[in-house]
Amino acid sequence: MPLSAVDIIARKRDGLELTAEEIRFFVRGAADGSIPDYQIAAWLMAVVLRGMSAREAYDLTDAMLSSGERISPDLLSGSTVDKHSTGGVGDKTTLVVAPIAAAAGLTVAKMSGRGLGHTGGTLDKLEAIPGLRTTLTVRELLAQAARVGLAIAGQTAELVPADRALYALRDATATVQNPALIAASIMSKKLAGGARAIVLDVKVGRGAFVKDVESARELAKLMVDIGVRVGRRMSAVLTRMDEPLGQAVGNACEVEEAAATLRGEGPPDFSRLCRVVAGEMLELGGAAPAGQGEARAQEVIATGAAFAKLREMVEAQGGQPRSLDQPLCGLRPAVEHVVVAPQQGIVISVNAELIGRAAMQAGAGRRRKEDTVDPAAGVRLVAKAGDQIAPGEPLAQVLASSPEQAGAAADLVKAAYRIGDRPPERAALVLERIRGNPPQGRSDQPR
Numbered sequence: 001m002p003l004s005a006v007d008i009i010a011r012k013r014d015g016l017e018l019t020a021e022e023i024r025f026f027v028r029g030a031a032d033g034s035i036p037d038y039q040i041a042a043w044l045m046a047v048v049l050r051g052m053s054a055r056e057a058y059d060l061t062d063a064m065l066s067s068g069e070r071i072s073p074d075l076l077s078g079s080t081v082d083k084h085s086t087g088g089v090g091d092k093t094t095l096v097v098a099p100i101a102a103a104a105g106l107t108v109a110k111m112s113g114r115g116l117g118h119t120g121g122t123l124d125k126l127e128a129i130p131g132l133r134t135t136l137t138v139r140e141l142l143a144q145a146a147r148v149g150l151a152i153a154g155q156t157a158e159l160v161p162a163d164r165a166l167y168a169l170r171d172a173t174a175t176v177q178n179p180a181l182i183a184a185s186i187m188s189k190k191l192a193g194g195a196r197a198i199v200l201d202v203k204v205g206r207g208a209f210v211k212d213v214e215s216a217r218e219l220a221k222l223m224v225d226i227g228v229r230v231g232r233r234m235s236a237v238l239t240r241m242d243e244p245l246g247q248a249v250g251n252a253c254e255v256e257e258a259a260a261t262l263r264g265e266g267p268p269d270f271s272r273l274c275r276v277v278a279g280e281m282l283e284l285g286g287a288a289p290a291g292q293g294e295a296r297a298q299e300v301i302a303t304g305a306a307f308a309k310l311r312e313m314v315e316a317q318g319g320q321p322r323s324l325d326q327p328l329c330g331l332r333p334a335v336e337h338v339v340v341a342p343q344q345g346i347v348i349s350v351n352a353e354l355i356g357r358a359a360m361q362a363g364a365g366r367r368r369k370e371d372t373v374d375p376a377a378g379v380r381l382v383a384k385a386g387d388q389i390a391p392g393e394p395l396a397q398v399l400a401s402s403p404e405q406a407g408a409a410a411d412l413v414k415a416a417y418r419i420g421d422r423p424p425e426r427a428a429l430v431l432e433r434i435r436g437n438p439p440q441g442r443s444d445q446p447r
Helices: 005-013 019-031 035-049 054-065 094-103 123-126 138-148 163-173 180-190 213-229 252-262 268-285 292-303 304-317 321-325 352-364 403-418
Strands: 081-085 108-112 150-154 196-203 232-238 248-250 336-340 346-348 379-381 394-400 419-420 428-435
Touching: 005 035, 005 163, 019 035, 019 163, 019 419, 035 163, 035 180, 035 252, 054 163, 054 180, 054 213, 054 232, 054 419, 081 094, 081 180, 081 268, 094 123, 094 150, 094 252, 094 268, 094 292, 108 123, 108 138, 123 150, 123 252, 138 336, 138 403, 150 163, 150 304, 163 180, 180 419, 196 213, 196 268, 196 346, 213 232, 213 379, 213 428, 232 268, 232 394, 248 252, 248 352, 248 394, 252 321, 268 428, 292 304, 292 336, 304 321, 352 394, 352 403, 394 403, 403 419
Parallel strands: 081 196, 108 150, 196 232
Antiparallel strands: 232 428, 248 379, 336 394, 346 419, 379 394
């Protein structure tokens, strides 16, 4: 009996486990347009309501990966490592950890995305650097990775086309938040990138898509399992995202902070996270012994090699390396507005989601994919949790595209700050680590 989209939707609606053949049929139809959007949307909602087993999630990843081209691990020279974050506010970690890994001798050929909503995107940040090009062909990506050891670019049209078809509908049909769909989307793209080792930074908290530790752990374990099953060395780090990372939220201001961190001058919380994630990359990629990754990452920063590697990558992609030495990469915001404290006390918390929304309102983000981004816009935090503050002292600086946007962003910044009379409890930045290594002799290629 031939497969039918209606039958597959009905089986998942009724809570039945789909076969690998059924999943491949549906994904292929989504990618080539033979299954209409309304049926894809119905299937997505059935998955969200009924869930998927770990086996189904693996088969979904495999089917999505098979929908287009992939980079073979054999095409990348040296020991290769990739990194992915599930999204956060002020999360410019890739701009720091990728140069550290490359400066330590690993090869990083990373495909990144753009921001949507209150979380930023690596490509938007990089494009704040004058002249830098993020659209590279697979051939250009591989050539630069071989020559420089580091390349960061957008996903090409040939890699995982099924993900683009599914994600556009997930975003429009309130079906984003499902572990199997999230894991398949992330892992199909990471596996298509060809790296033999993959580190996942799974954010959890108010400013993350995943709000609670249990759900974050479930997602991390699922992605690690998928990677191990196809022969990748995997590590997932659960990290807290209640407060923005560092002090900069935007595009050019985050590049400025990433450059400062690579010079050893970054904010303590962000610098700590970068050492953790980079340390995982170095250990997983064989550039540091077990337990020595963070120390090795700090050493690479201290010698200046990591910052030099970022400059080399920027130049290779047509950007101006000297902009990394300038405030806001040499850009100037149209409006600067300082938000001051209304009272004396101690900053109890800074709501990451509200700060992310403020940066978006200022012009640094987009509500829809077609919206334009102002690279100079954003929010600079002056005070963070635990800081003492007096009335009239600055809490944050809004960098905006217009006075109207500055005012709207400032209102959100004010709402994000909670001020009290007792110091807040310090929560751990790193909550958990989950690692997985494939059995010896396991193939690096999916079936």
